[in-house]
Amino acid sequence: DVKVTQSSRYLVKRTGEKVFLECVQDMDHENMFWYRQDPGLGLRLIYFSYDVKMKEKGDIPEGYSVSREKKERFSLILESASTNQTSMYLCASSPPPLRGGYEQYFGPGTRLTVT
Amino acid sequence: GDSVTQMEGPVTLSEEAFLTINCTYTATGYPSLFWYVQYPGEGLQLLLKATKADDKGSNKGFEATYRKETTSFHLEKGSVQVSDSAVYFCALSKIYNFNKFYFGSGTKLNVKP
Numbered sequence: 001d002v003k004v005t006q007s008s009r010y011l012v013k014r015t016g017e018k019v020f021l022e023c024v025q026d027m028d029h030e031n032m033f034w035y036r037q038d039p040g041l042g043l044r045l046i047y048f049s050y051d052v053k054m055k056e057k058g059d060i061p062e063g064y065s066v067s068r069e070k071k072e073r074f075s076l077i078l079e080s081a082s083t084n085q086t087s088m089y090l091c092a093s094s095p096p097p098l099r100g101g102y103e104q105y106f107g108p109g110t111r112l113t114v115t
Numbered sequence: 116g117d118s119v120t121q122m123e124g125p126v127t128l129s130e131e132a133f134l135t136i137n138c139t140y141t142a143t144g145y146p147s148l149f150w151y152v153q154y155p156g157e158g159l160q161l162l163l164k165a166t167k168a169d170d171k172g173s174n175k176g177f178e179a180t181y182r183k184e185t186t187s188f189h190l191e192k193g194s195v196q197v198s199d200s201a202v203y204f205c206a207l208s209k210i211y212n213f214n215k216f217y218f219g220s221g222t223k224l225n226v227k228p
Contacts, residue, residue: 004158031214042204042220043159058215090158094214102147102166102208104216106158 003027004107006091012113019078021110023091030096032074033104034058034066037088049074050096081114088112117142121205121219129227134192136222138179138205141186146207148172148181148188153202153221162190162203200226 007022023032031050035043035058045058047066055066063085067075074093078085088111092104122137140146147166151159163172168183177192188205205219 033216035218040220043216043218045215048215092159092216096214102210102214103149103161103164104208104214106151106160108156108158 004091004093004105006089006107006110008110009108010111010113012115013078013081014115015082017078017081017114019081019112019114021076021078021089021091021112023074023076023093023107024072025074025093025105026072027093027095027105028071029093029105030071031094031104032068033092033094034064034074034076035090035092036060037090037109043090046076081112083114086112086114117146117207117209117217119205119207119217119219121203121222123220124202124223125225126222127225127227128195130197131194132226134190134195134199134224136190136203136205136224138188138190138219139186140188140205140207140217142207142209142217144209146209148179149206149208149216150177150179150188150190151204151206151218153204155201159204195224195226197226197228200224 004025033048034046049068065077091107094104149164150162152162163174165172165181171180
């Protein structure tokens with residue numbers, strides 16, 4: 001079974017803090033994704049990565065950055081947390097289509113509260 | 116651009132009722148279509164998928180058919196159970212675009228005993 005793990009299920013941070021959210025997958029997937037989930041808005045893509053050290057902006061990258069130094073790990077960084085970044089953050093991974101996989105596999109999510 | 120629209124919830128049904136959750140999409144080319152389910156406090160799990168027109172995805176009694184002529188992928192189940200209470204997301208992906216996904220806003224299903 002594919003396993004995607006996230007470093008924390010719940011996190012509370014103060015405004016202005018630098019926040020790191022970590023995601024690890026154990027299936028040697030090339031593609032990894034970070035989403036935020038908000039009521040009524042569904043999932044919105046923040047950033048994704050298709051290889052080590054490679055990253056692309058998603059639909060809402062402002063206020064976020066990412067790091068992918070190793071294939072299995074994809075980190076989301078909030079440089080200076082703000083209250084409007086309070087949300088559920090979901091990490092996902094998938095193999096490239098040429099390897100036959102189409103679906104994305106999700107971690108359990110991190111609920112971040114910024115006060 | 117590519118997008119997915121699904122019916123707003125919440126949808127409240129009695130146990131053993133018939134379920135339909137509507138999903139339509141806008142996309143160029145030939146997207147793959149998915150339904151994901153999210154139980155309380157958990158991440159998303161793949162429920163079913165269809166990768167080309169007229170394909171039917173099915174799993175755990177749920178079904179959806181990829182209808183290119185109506186750009187739809189409606190989710191159906193003949194007899195829902197209390198344990199089906201969850202949020203359901205329709206999504207599309209373009210495999211030649213890094214397998215990026217586009218999700219609908221989600222539909223919450225409440226099933227009462």
